[in-house]
Amino acid sequence: QVGPVRSEAPGQSLEQTQCSLHPFQVSFHQLGWENWIIAPHLYSPNYCKGACPRVLHSGLHSPNHAIIQNLINELVDGSIPRPSCVPYKYTPISVLLIEASGSILYKEYEDMIAQSCTCR
């Protein structure tokens, strides 16, 4: 038995509220790191935001647990939240920086840019 479909918030389209990747850019100056990070000047970590749908389509790559948690929220206990919208895949970023010793370092940092989102 499946409960009634919940309507989305008034005035907001499904696209606006559903879990999705949002572009976001920050400068290393804003982070206070411009003294030692030479390149790049801008960093685009992006972020995931939005509600997780009741039916988790395959494009969201949700694990079985998320499907069960949705069912629990709907059928058993409404105080158990729906799955959260979080990053699924990341990409690295290459940084050129000056070390404390005065050496110049090129370095790739893993998992620095959100590339897609999931509900889990």
Next chain:
Amino acid sequence: VHAQDAVALAQVPTLLPLLGALLQEAPRKSPRRRLTRGRPLQYMLELYRQNADPHGRPREKRIFSANAVRLVRPAGRRALPPRGPWYVQTLDFLLEPNRDVEQLVRAAVVYRPHLHLSRSHLSCHVEPWAHKSAILLGGGSLGFALPEAWAERDLTNYIQQQVWPPKGKRVLHIQVRCQQQERTEVGLGWRQALATDTTFLVLYFNNTFKNVPQTGLQELVLRNPGGADLFSLARRVR
């Protein structure tokens, strides 16, 4: 600094590996202006441009099989008196690896094979300065496409076998030998020409955080009751 803050800062590398690594690498104060320009920086910017796009995303076709490259400047230099057409100086490079997270995959000395002075020019090459008779050079994979006017000598085997210390510091001695090309007066300018960032060491690493132990939140709460506020910890680091 309050004692509590000091304790919190000491825990940062364990709790937040990324911030820990960044704190280790960040200079205590703003880098001197000379570091933010000059030939070494131009060299590394070229390396960066070949391996990452303007947004910092690594290019799909990686030029070298390493995820970190460090340019090391000489910590000391000694110029020998000229002998005939030969102008020689010895450079000392301080090696201080963190072998837990840095796996050396390639090492090379980068230098300028031709130095132009006002009335003459010198033709140069480099070699390790060691007492051992047989020095095994080479051994590294390809580096990146060198900017014009630069040359490099692969020292991967030599550094891995002779110099790379298990722990602590070691000094790599490199001799730069330059030969005068014309029978003209070189003058005193050769010392200055050799001293202005014409030779440096480039180390290629595979660098990982995976070996850094991570502490679970629960463990943190048990160890530090009432002080498990990661947010304020991160703010204090900032």
